[in-house]
Amino acid sequence: MSRLSPWPVVAVGAIVWKEDRFLLIRRGQPPRKGGWSIPGGRQEAGETVHEAVHREIREEAGIDIEITGIAAVVDLIDRGEAVINHHYTVIDMLAEWRAGEARAGDDAMDTAWVALDDIGAYDLPDLQVEVITQAARQRRSAAA
Numbered sequence: 001m002s003r004l005s006p007w008p009v010v011a012v013g014a015i016v017w018k019e020d021r022f023l024l025i026r027r028g029q030p031p032r033k034g035g036w037s038i039p040g041g042r043q044e045a046g047e048t049v050h051e052a053v054h055r056e057i058r059e060e061a062g063i064d065i066e067i068t069g070i071a072a073v074v075d076l077i078d079r080g081e082a083v084i085n086h087h088y089t090v091i092d093m094l095a096e097w098r099a100g101e102a103r104a105g106d107d108a109m110d111t112a113w114v115a116l117d118d119i120g121a122y123d124l125p126d127l128q129v130e131v132i133t134q135a136a137r138q139r140r141s142a143a144a
Contacts, residue, residue, distance in 0.1 A: 008075070008087040012052045013040025015071050015135035016063070018097035021113035022132060024122055025060050028109040036122040038092060038131065041107065053093050060108040063100035067093045068142070071135035074127060094135050 015038060016023040025039045039060045043052040050067055057065050071094040078085040102111040116136050119129060
């Protein structure tokens with residue numbers, strides 16, 4: 001099977017908590033334009049994972065965060081018949097809101113602080129629901 005890119009693309013995201021709610025953005029660009037998502041994007045050359053997370057959250061939501069851990073590392077692979085259409089390795093960080101008012105910026109159309117009990121109303125992909133749920137468990141364990 002050949003591929004469009006000779007290697008996976010590294011991307012980052014963050015499950016950002018403010019009190020008992022986490023941040024979602026409504027995507028302004030494909031894939032899933034108009035859908036809700038964990039904020040994040042591609043890591044740029046010369047940028048550490050932490051720098052990439054801070055930049056992406058500022059660009060998409062206009063807030064400052066403190067990274068507190070790694071929530072998950074997942075692979076998003078779109079396998080075509082003869083090629084791999086794309087392969088992203090996504091490093092999702094656990095983070096806490098520190099400053100700023102969440103507002104849509106860059107590739108986002110909207111932002112929302114969401115209670116875990118309301119996650120079903122946002123039509124997230126199953127994998128994102130799993131990552132957010134895992135991040136909530138990690139956050140509770142760290143606080144105990």
